[in-house]
Amino acid sequence: MTTTVSQTGPQGTAVSARPSRRAKRTGAHRRTLVAWLFLLPFLAVFVVYTAIPTVAALGFSLTDLRGTDLRNPFAVEFVALSNYAWLFSDGRFVRDLGNTAIFVLVGVPLTMLLGFALALALDAGVRRLRGVFRTIFFAPVVTNVVAVALIWQYAFNRNGTVNEVLSNIGFAGPNWLGDPNLAMPVVILLGVWRNFGIAMVLFLAGLQGVPEDVHEAAALDGAGWWRRLWHITTPLLVPTILLVSVLLTVFYLQVFDEPYLLTDGGPLGSTESVALYTYHQFGFGQFGLSSAASFVILVLVAVVSIIQFRLLRPRA
Amino acid sequence: MTVVASPEVADQDVPAEKGAAERGSRPGPRTVRPSEALLYAALVIVACLTLLPFGWVASGSLRSLADIRADPGAWLPSEVTFDNFVRLFATEGFSAYLVNSIVVAALVVGGNIVAASAAGYALAKFDFAGKRLAFGAVMAALMVPYTATFVPQFVVTMNLGLVDTLTGIALPAMALPISIFIMRQYASAVPDELLEAARIDGAGELRIFFRIFLPLAGPALATVTIMSFLAAWNNFIWPLVVAQSTSTYTLPVGLAATSNAANNVTDYGLMLAGAIVVMLPVLVLFLFLQRYFVQGVAATGLK
CATH class of the missing domain: 1.10.3720.10 (MetI-like)
Incomplete structure (x- = not known):
C-alpha cells in the first residue's frame, strides 16, 4: 500500500518541476545522512554487542572453541554440526x-x-x-x-x-x-x-x-x-x-x-x-x-x- | 508497533479513577458482581503474600546474629540493631560495590539518554533511505535473547580490553532498544509543523533537535532514565561474567558472592541487610515515580 504511494509521488512531479526535484533529492540525501548520524550511537552498540555476537555465536557453535583458545582464535577447528x-x-x-x-x-x-x-x-x-x-x-x-x-x-x-x-x-x-x-x-x-x-x-x-x-x-x-x-x-x-x-x-x-x-x-x-x-x-x-x-x-x-x-x- | 502505549494514555491512573467515580455514582447494572467485600479480602491476602518477603527481610536485617541463632524462625527482632548494615559497609566491601553500581548506572543512564533520544527522534521524524533496516536493528536488539549472545559478547569485551572494568559492564546496556521505543513513540506525538517551522526559519537539524525536540521530551526522558537505571541496577548475569575481581563487583554480584562465602551462610542478618541495600534504592524510586516505571514496562512489556 505504502509502496504505490511513494512510486506515484516522484513520477507526478517529474515533468513539471525538475529543479525542485533536484533540490528535493539533495534534501533527501541530507536527511538520510542526518538520520543515520542520529542513529550512530545506537548502531555502534548494536553492531558490537548484538549483530557481531549473534553471528559469532553461530560461528562459535560450529567450532570446538574452548576457553584456552581465546588468545589464539585461529587454532580452533571447524566441526560443522x-x-x-x-x-x-x-x-x-x-x-x-x-x-x-x-x-x-x-x-x-x-x-x-x-x-x-x-x-x-x-x-x-x-x-x-x-x-x-x-x-x-x-x-x-x-x-x-x-x-x-x-x-x-x-x-x-x-x-x-x-x-x-x-x-x-x-x-x-x-x-x-x-x-x-x-x-x-x-x-x-x-x-x-x-x-x-x-x-x-x-x-x-x-x-x-x-x-x-x-x-x-x-x-x-x-x-x-x-x-x-x-x-x-x-x-x-x-x-x-x-x-x-x-x-x-x-x-x-x-x-x-x-x-x-x-x-x-x-x-x-x-x-x-x-x-x-x-x-x-x-x-x-x-x-x-x-x-x-x-x-x-x-x-x-x-x-x-x-x-x-x-x-x-x-x-x- | 501498537504495543507501545503513547505517553499520554499509558498512565492508567486517570481513566481508571474517572471510571470508578462514574460507576460509583449510579447504581448501574455493573453492581451485579461477586461481592466486593470478598474481592477486597482476596486482594488483601494476595497483597500480604506479595509483601511478606519485604517485611520479613526488613525484620531480619535488624536482628543480631545471637538473636537469630537463638530463634531462627522468629518474625520480629527481640532487639533492633543496625550492626548488620555497619558490618556490610565496614568489613564486607559493600561501600565499593555501591560506588560501582552507581557508576555503572550513571554510565548506562547517560548512554541511553543520548542514544535513545537521537535514535528515537530520527526513527519518528525523518523519512530516509534504510529506515526499515534501522528499525529492524532495534527489533533485533529487542528480540535476540541475552543468554544467546553472552559468550561472544564476552569475547568482544575481552578483545576491547574491557574485562573486569566498569565500562565493560555498562557498555552493552548503553543503548537499550526499549529506550529507543519509548523515545520514538514520544517523538511521533510531537507535531511535524513545529519542526518544519524551525526549518523554514533556517535552523539546522542539530539545533532543531536540541532546541525544539529535547525541551519537549522531558516525560519520555524521565521514563528512559528510570527504565535504564532499573536495567543497570538490577542486571546480574552480565556483571557476573565481566567482573572478575571484587574491585569491579556491582551490588548484586557482591551480594551473591558474599552469600556464597562459607562463613556467611548462617549469618542471615548480614545477608538480609545486604538484600535491603540492593533493593531499597529501586523500591524508593518506584514509590515516588511509579507512573514512569509502569509506563516503561507497559511500553513493550519488557523489563
Whole structure:
C-alpha cells in the first residue's frame, strides 16, 4: 500500500518541476545522512554487542572453541554440526530442555492467571485503593532478583520460615530446595512472584479498551458476571492475551536468574534450564558447545517472536 | 508497533479513577458482581503474600546474629540493631560495590539518554533511505535473547580490553532498544509543523533537535532514565561474567558472592541487610515515580 504511494509521488512531479526535484533529492540525501548520524550511537552498540555476537555465536557453535583458545582464535577447528549432534545426544541437555518446557508450561499460565485475575479485580471489582494495590502488586517486578532469591533461600530452608509455619499447624516441612521433586515448584514460584505484576499491568491496559456500554447492554439482557467475562471481556482481550503469553513465554524460555541463584540447577539437575546449561558449559570453558546451546534458545525465542510479530502486525 | 502505549494514555491512573467515580455514582447494572467485600479480602491476602518477603527481610536485617541463632524462625527482632548494615559497609566491601553500581548506572543512564533520544527522534521524524533496516536493528536488539549472545559478547569485551572494568559492564546496556521505543513513540506525538517551522526559519537539524525536540521530551526522558537505571541496577548475569575481581563487583554480584562465602551462610542478618541495600534504592524510586516505571514496562512489556 505504502509502496504505490511513494512510486506515484516522484513520477507526478517529474515533468513539471525538475529543479525542485533536484533540490528535493539533495534534501533527501541530507536527511538520510542526518538520520543515520542520529542513529550512530545506537548502531555502534548494536553492531558490537548484538549483530557481531549473534553471528559469532553461530560461528562459535560450529567450532570446538574452548576457553584456552581465546588468545589464539585461529587454532580452533571447524566441526560443522557436531556440537548440535552432541547436544541432542547429551542426556543432560535433553533433560534441561524438558526443565525449560516445565518453566514455560507451568510458569506462563500461572503468571497470566494471577495477573489477569488481579487486573479484573482492580479494573471493575473494587472502587477504592486501586492505586495502592497496583503499587504493591507491581513492586516485585522492580525488585532485585539476587536479593529476593536470598529471601527465598532462607524462607524455604529446612529450618526456614515456611517450615516454621508448617510445623505450627502440625506438618513436618521438607527440605524444599534439596528435594529434586520440590525444588522446581519453589523456583517457579519465584518466577511467578517476579512476573505477575507485568501481566497485571498489561491486562489493565487491555481492559481499558473494553467498551463499557457493551457490558451494560449484556447485563440488561440478563447476562451474569461470569458469562460477560467469558463472552465479552475475554474475546475482546484476545490481542492482549496473545501479547502477554508471548512475552512471558520468551521470559521463561530464557529463565536463568531464578534457578541459578536458588539451586544452581540442582538438586540432581532438576532445575537446570537451557540458559543455565549454557552458563555452566561456558564455565567449563566449552565455548563452542555453550554457543550451540545458546543458539538453540535463540531459535526457540525467534520462533515465538516471529509468531508475536505476525499476530501484532494487523494492529500496527 | 501498537504495543507501545503513547505517553499520554499509558498512565492508567486517570481513566481508571474517572471510571470508578462514574460507576460509583449510579447504581448501574455493573453492581451485579461477586461481592466486593470478598474481592477486597482476596486482594488483601494476595497483597500480604506479595509483601511478606519485604517485611520479613526488613525484620531480619535488624536482628543480631545471637538473636537469630537463638530463634531462627522468629518474625520480629527481640532487639533492633543496625550492626548488620555497619558490618556490610565496614568489613564486607559493600561501600565499593555501591560506588560501582552507581557508576555503572550513571554510565548506562547517560548512554541511553543520548542514544535513545537521537535514535528515537530520527526513527519518528525523518523519512530516509534504510529506515526499515534501522528499525529492524532495534527489533533485533529487542528480540535476540541475552543468554544467546553472552559468550561472544564476552569475547568482544575481552578483545576491547574491557574485562573486569566498569565500562565493560555498562557498555552493552548503553543503548537499550526499549529506550529507543519509548523515545520514538514520544517523538511521533510531537507535531511535524513545529519542526518544519524551525526549518523554514533556517535552523539546522542539530539545533532543531536540541532546541525544539529535547525541551519537549522531558516525560519520555524521565521514563528512559528510570527504565535504564532499573536495567543497570538490577542486571546480574552480565556483571557476573565481566567482573572478575571484587574491585569491579556491582551490588548484586557482591551480594551473591558474599552469600556464597562459607562463613556467611548462617549469618542471615548480614545477608538480609545486604538484600535491603540492593533493593531499597529501586523500591524508593518506584514509590515516588511509579507512573514512569509502569509506563516503561507497559511500553513493550519488557523489563
